[in-house]
Amino acid sequence: MIRFHRAHKTYPPHQIALRGVSTVIDKGEFVFVAGASGAGKSTLLRLGYGAERATQGEVVVAGRTINQLDREGVASLRREVGIIFQDYKLLASRSVLENVAFPLEVRGIGREERSERALLILKTVGLGDKAHVPPMTLSGGEQQRVAVARALVHQPRIIFADEPTGNLDRDMANLVFDLLVEANLAGVTVVVATHSLSIIDKLNKRTLVLDRGQIIGDYLDPRRGVTRESRASSGMGEPQEVGTTAAV
Amino acid sequence: MTGVAHHTMTDGAPSDEAAATVRPSPSFGLEKMWRVQGSEGRLHRREILRHHLIGAWSHLRESPAFTATTTVIMGVVLSLCISGIVLIYNAHILLEYARSSVGLTIFLRDDAAFESREQLERYLRADARIGSVRFESKEEALEKLRLETPAVSSLLQGLETRNPLPSSYAVTVVKEYSSPAIYQELRRRLQQFSDVELVQYNNSLLGELSETLQLIGWLGGGAAFAKSFVAAGIVALTILISVDRRRHEIVVMRLVGAPERFIRGPFVVEGVAKGLLAGGLGIAGAALGFSVLHHILASALPFVPVWDRIAFLPTALLAAVLVVVGTVGGIASFGAVRRAIGPMDA
Numbered sequence: 144m145i146r147f148h149r150a151h152k153t154y155p156p157h158q159i160a161l162r163g164v165s166t167v168i169d170k171g172e173f174v175f176v177a178g179a180s181g182a183g184k185s186t187l188l189r190l191g192y193g194a195e196r197a198t199q200g201e202v203v204v205a206g207r208t209i210n211q212l213d214r215e216g217v218a219s220l221r222r223e224v225g226i227i228f229q230d231y232k233l234l235a236s237r238s239v240l241e242n243v244a245f246p247l248e249v250r251g252i253g254r255e256e257r258s259e260r261a262l263l264i265l266k267t268v269g270l271g272d273k274a275h276v277p278p279m280t281l282s283g284g285e286q287q288r289v290a291v292a293r294a295l296v297h298q299p300r301i302i303f304a305d306e307p308t309g310n311l312d313r314d315m316a317n318l319v320f321d322l323l324v325e326a327n328l329a330g331v332t333v334v335v336a337t338h339s340l341s342i343i344d345k346l347n348k349r350t351l352v353l354d355r356g357q358i359i360g361d362y363l364d365p366r367r368g369v370t371r372e373s374r375a376s377s378g379m380g381e382p383q384e385v386g387t388t389a390a391v
Numbered sequence: 392m393t394g395v396a397h398h399t400m401t402d403g404a405p406s407d408e409a410a411a412t413v414r415p416s417p418s419f420g421l422e423k424m425w426r427v428q429g430s431e432g433r434l435h436r437r438e439i440l441r442h443h444l445i446g447a448w449s450h451l452r453e454s455p456a457f458t459a460t461t462t463v464i465m466g467v468v469l470s471l472c473i474s475g476i477v478l479i480y481n482a483h484i485l486l487e488y489a490r491s492s493v494g495l496t497i498f499l500r501d502d503a504a505f506e507s508r509e510q511l512e513r514y515l516r517a518d519a520r521i522g523s524v525r526f527e528s529k530e531e532a533l534e535k536l537r538l539e540t541p542a543v544s545s546l547l548q549g550l551e552t553r554n555p556l557p558s559s560y561a562v563t564v565v566k567e568y569s570s571p572a573i574y575q576e577l578r579r580r581l582q583q584f585s586d587v588e589l590v591q592y593n594n595s596l597l598g599e600l601s602e603t604l605q606l607i608g609w610l611g612g613g614a615a616f617a618k619s620f621v622a623a624g625i626v627a628l629t630i631l632i633s634v635d636r637r638r639h640e641i642v643v644m645r646l647v648g649a650p651e652r653f654i655r656g657p658f659v660v661e662g663v664a665k666g667l668l669a670g671g672l673g674i675a676g677a678a679l680g681f682s683v684l685h686h687i688l689a690s691a692l693p694f695v696p697v698w699d700r701i702a703f704l705p706t707a708l709l710a711a712v713l714v715v716v717g718t719v720g721g722i723a724s725f726g727a728v729r730r731a732i733g734p735m736d737a
Contacts, residue, residue, distance in 0.1 A: 192646075214651055221648030232643050236449070249649040251438055267420055293647070295421065325421040 149200035160186040178353035184336035193217035225294030227304035284315030446657025469673025475615030490569035503586035532556040627727040634731040666720020
């Protein structure tokens with residue numbers, strides 16, 4: 144579903160964000176990308192949804208090689224993914240319902256159907272009664288739930304979430320992650336960049352640990368510290384390729 | 392947290408302690424929702440056009456003062472531009488009028504034989520460039536002079552027996568051939584007939600008039616062309632400002648996968664709309680200016696015989712001006728939005 148192969152990213156003039164990252168995220172996986180600020184988490188996600196291009200190496204998402212996509216190709220990819228940000232990125236000039244329905248609008252889905260689907264997902268995230276208010280009148284947690292609803296409304300194959308709970312209190316953070324876990328249970332591949340260990344520990348999902356642009360750990364069971372390598376060496380089977388070229 | 396904690400460090404995440412109080416996850420029903428497939432959706436032209444129109448309308452009304460100011464500025468520039476077109480148009484009309492008024496007068500000798508007169512007339516009628524030929528006898532010329540100058544008609548009475556006025560042919564040239572060069576050539580040829588005394592035409596008047604009107608036309612056209620660039624520049628500038636104000640919206644559009652035409656379309660429609668609005672204002676301004684100036688000049692110089700011929704632009708030309716202005720607005724916007732949106736993040 145998502146494959147990074149020796150992906151480098153350098154920002155001008157010489158700021159290296161990623162150094163030869165290689166990993167594979169399979170369909171239906173829930174993966175955390177963890178690390179301190181500046182470790183390269185956001186860059187990794189931005190490469191995934193085509194906001195950046197790898198300086199070297201290859202990134203393949205849903206069968207598309209990102210570096211080969213033109214602008215329309217990137218737009219087409221994004222219609223198949225959902226993206227969630229720490230700062231929500233909602234449109235102040237549109238109502239909550241219109242914000243949520245926006246991904247359906249750009250797909251050309253009729254007004255009636257998109258309103259129905261947007262309202263349904265808003266009810267699902269507990270904001271059915273806020274459909275017609277401007278998003279800026281909502282609390283941070285509510286705004287993030289709107290952003291999650293917008294990311295889910297078109298039933299994406301992949302969700303990229305970049306520090307989705309960074310601005311939220313504990314309860315709201317839990318609620319947002321509950322939504323992401325449930326989307327994952329419905330078959331959506333979820334990639335979440337976070338520096339919150341508590342959430343990783345709570346959900347105990349596969350976790351890629353980044354440090355200074357390199358993957359230094361690929362934990363299948365972060366609570367017990369089981370890495371891909373340790374599981375493979377103990378004969379517990381599975382992993383295909385996956386790993387880090389530079390890090391470990 | 393053993394494994395991951397070795398490698399990561401938190402930046403004070405707000406929900407660290409939250410892990411300790413893990414509560415059971417509620418079920419939102421997403422899984423059930425996922426089983427219900429919505430339609431795939433397809434961007435129809437009608438839907439895209441609707442989106443562009445609504446987007447452009449929201450851009451225009453978002454800041455009425457900005458829209459009004461820029462439209463009025465463009466309207467003023469365009470009214471000057473349209474005034475230039477009015478100048479060209481009327482220069483053309485006057486030139487045509489001048490050409491149609493110019494004619495050759497062939498004065499015959501007093502002793503011209505009837506046969507040679509007939510020969511000359513046959514020659515004139517056979518030439519495709521000649522529009523009309525009218526003979527005027529000596530007597531008719533005297534009568535005409537008498538009618539045109541009633542003040543001296545008593546003096547002319549004594550001339551009836553020894554009329555000094557020559558008989559003549561008044562000749563006009565068809566419009567397509569009405570140029571100083573043709574007149575000169577005809578004059579040279581007709582002068583060779585033995586019984587032709589003199590061939591006259593208001594050569595210098597036509598030549599000077601042509602040159603003056605052509606100069607006016609060039610100046611008007613050049614000014615109109617330059618001003619249309621200024622107007623296009625203003626449209627491009629307002630669109631750049633508009634794009635800058637919607638940077639966040641454009642980034643969000645890109646993030647949800649909006650096609651480029653979906654993002655750029657409203658700005659292009661906005662440019663077309665501003666062009667049309669400013670064009671309408673410009674036409675109204677130019678029409679008002681024309682009307683006032685025409686009235687003042689016609690009152691001050693009533694003896695100039697052109698005031699009833701000078702006119703504002705015909706409807707078809709006005710429609711063409713609007714189409715051009717709208718197109719220029721659209722093209723300027725397209726260029727501006729392409730330039731502004733191209734390097735935008737995400």
